Amino acid sequence: MLTIALPKGRIAEQTLEIFAEIFGGEFRFEGRELILDMGEFRFLNVRNQDVPTYVEYGSADIGVVGLDVITEKELDIIKLLDMRLGRCKVSIGIKNEDELDWSKPNIKVATKMVNITRDYFAHKAVGVDIIKLYGSIELAPLVGLADAIVDIVETGSTMRENGLKVAEDIMDSSAHLIANKNSYYAKKDEILALYEKIKTVVESRDS
Ligand code: PRP
Secondary structure, eight states: OEEEEEETTHHHHHHHHHHHHHHOSOOOOOTTOSEEEETTEEEEEEOGGGHHHHHHTTSSSEEEEEHHHHHHHTOOSEEEEEOOOSOEEEEEEEETTOOOOTTSSSEEEEESOHHHHHHHHHHTTOOEEEEEOSSOTTHHHHTTSOSEEEEEESSSHHHHHTTEEEEEEEEEEOEEEEEOHHHHHHTHHHHHHHHHHHHHHHHHHHO
C-alpha cells in the first residue's frame, strides 16, 4: 500500500490521469472527499504547500509538488522524477516603467517565497528587505508596498494585466515526484516500480 499526497487542483487531476493511463479505471476524488482509495494506492487531496509536510512526516510515502515549493522549504526528502506538469518560472517582477536598480541598498521585495528570495539576493550580494505576503503578490509594487516582487509566472497574464514585467528569472519549476526517506527504503520495490511506470508515461508524452 502506498499513500500519495497530491496538490489540490490541476496537478492532482493530471497526476490521477497518469495513474488511470497506467492502471486503467477512474481515478478521481469524489465531491469534497480528501481520501481516494484505489487498490494498492491511497491518494490524499491536500493544499500544494502542505504536500511536503505530509511526505516529510511520513503520513504520505510519496507526493507530487512543485520544485519551487521543494526549494523554498529546503526539504529533507528524496526527489524522484520531474513530472513535467505545471511548468512555470519563479521570477522577479517590477512595474513596466521601472528598472531594477541593483545598486540601491535594501531593495524592498514582496513575496511568498522568502527563502528563494533571500538566497537569490544574497548570491548577488545585494541587500534586501523581504515583505512576506500570502497571495495577490502583484499588488505590492502597485501600491508602493514593495519595489519588486518574487513570484510564480505561468502564462504571464497576472503580471501583464497589472502593469508589471519580468525583470529577471530566478528558476524554472515544474511538479516533481518526491518520496519520504524512510518509505523509500522500506518500500523501495513498490516505489521504484511505480516510478518506472510514471516515467514511461511522462517521457512518452513529451517526446
Ligand atoms: C499564482 C502566482 C501568480 C499567478 C501567475 O497565483 O502567485 O499570481 O499565479 O500565473 P500567470 O502567470 O499564469 O498569470 P495564484 O493564482 O496561485 O494566487 P495567489 O496570488 O493568491 O497565490
